[in-house]
Every structure is written in C-alpha cells, then in structure tokens.
Amino acid sequence: MEEKFDVLTETGEYANRIESRENCHKYGFWHKAVAMFMINSKGQVLLQKRSANKKLWPNMWDMTAGGHVLAGEFGFEAIIREIQEELGIEINKNDILFIGSAVSTNIKGDIINRHFNEYYIINKDVDEKTLNLQIEEVADIKWFDKDEVLERIKNINERMPAYKGIKGIVLSEKPLIKTTTNKIKRQEEIKTIEQ
Numbered sequence: 001m002e003e004k005f006d007v008l009t010e011t012g013e014y015a016n017r018i019e020s021r022e023n024c025h026k027y028g029f030w031h032k033a034v035a036m037f038m039i040n041s042k043g044q045v046l047l048q049k050r051s052a053n054k055k056l057w058p059n060m061w062d063m064t065a066g067g068h069v070l071a072g073e074f075g076f077e078a079i080i081r082e083i084q085e086e087l088g089i090e091i092n093k094n095d096i097l098f099i100g101s102a103v104s105t106n107i108k109g110d111i112i113n114r115h116f117n118e119y120y121i122i123n124k125d126v127d128e129k130t131l132n133l134q135i136e137e138v139a140d141i142k143w144f145d146k147d148e149v150l151e152r153i154k155n156i157n158e159r160m161p162a163y164k165g166i167k168g169i170v171l172s173e174k175p176l177i178k179t180t181t182n183k184i185k186r187q188e189e190i191k192t193i194e195q
C-alpha cells in the first residue's frame with residue numbers, strides 16, 4: 001500500500017490535501033516527519049545504521065527511529081509505529097517526550113524532501129542484541145556515548161537532518177524550535193488526547 005501524507009503549507013498549516021509519498025518527494029510538497037532518540041540510564045544514545053538500500057543516506061548512522069507522519073496521524077502515533085516497525089520495541093504515548101520541532105529541506109537527485117520535523121526522546125534501557133531490526137530500513141543498531149556522537153557530528157561530511165536535533169539532545173541544549181500557531185494548536189490537540 002502506498003503511503004499518503006498530509007500536505008502542509010510552507011508555514012506548517014494543513015493544506016487540506018493528501019498526496020502520495022512519491023508526489024510529495026517529486027514536487028517538494030511540505031509534510032511532517034518525526035525523529036526519536038532513545039537515551040539509556042548511562043546517558044548513551046541509541047542510533048541506527050541506515051540500510052544500504054535506502055535512497056537517502058544509505059549506510060549512515062541516524063536517529064534511533066523515525067520517519068514520515070501518515071495522513072491523519074499524530075506525530076506521537078508515528079513514533080510508536082516507527083519504533084515498532086524498525087526495531088520491534090513496544091512503547092506507548094506515556095513513554096514519549098516531545099522536545100521540539102524544526103524545518104528541513106533536503107534535495108538529492110530526484111527527491112525533494114521538505115519536512116516539518118518533530119523531535120522526541122524516550123528514556124529507556126534496552127539490550128540492542130535482542131531487538132528485531134527491519135532489514136529493509138536498518139542495517140545495525142548501537143549505543144553511543146555522548147562524546148562519540150558529538151565527534152561523529154563534527155566530522156560528518158554530508159549533514160543529515162536528524163543530526164541537527166541530536167547535538168542539542170546530547171548536549172542537553174534546546175534543539176532548534178520553530179513553532180507556528182497551527183503547531184501550537186496541534187500540540188494542544190495531543191495534550192487533549194492524552195488527558
């Protein structure tokens with residue numbers, strides 16, 4: 001089944017339009033994505049190595065889990081779905097902490113990726129050897145110490161969108177946050193659902 005996304009305006013408001021993943025990336029329609037970083041009790045960050053089959057940034061270390069927000073889906077629901085699909089980890093909305101949002105535009109070949117990204121943290125200890133990796137998406141998974149993550153960010157040649165958020169998380173700084181009236185309303189909707 002082809003993935004469908006809610007199309008957003010360039011200011012992050014819902015455009016009352018749904019498009020396929022293919023069309024969003026072909027024509028550069030704005031849409032939502034989520035990134036989640038798992039941090040253990042030692043302060044390490046769990047990162048995944050992207051599959052060699054990925055069109056964007058194959059074989060590169062990335063966030064713990066993440067992806068696109070499907071049409072009609074909330075960001076926290078996308079995180080719950082993505083971490084289950086990619087790593088086989090069961091979580092619920094009470095495990096997730098929303099920490100901010102940012103915009104990103106990445107153009108590579110025939111893919112125009114324009115995202116309103118939502119960033120989340122989960123504090124959890126898991127044994128990476130017991131995880132069920134989705135081999136189409138994930139080649140490897142590993143816990144990284146803070147200094148190692150920062151060194152990787154500093155030395156990376158081709159910046160990945162997720163690394164903008166990782167640095168703030170690892171350093172316990174606030175990540176870049178861009179909020180629109182619509183995003184505030186959407187976060188209020190999430191709070192209402194949780195209550």
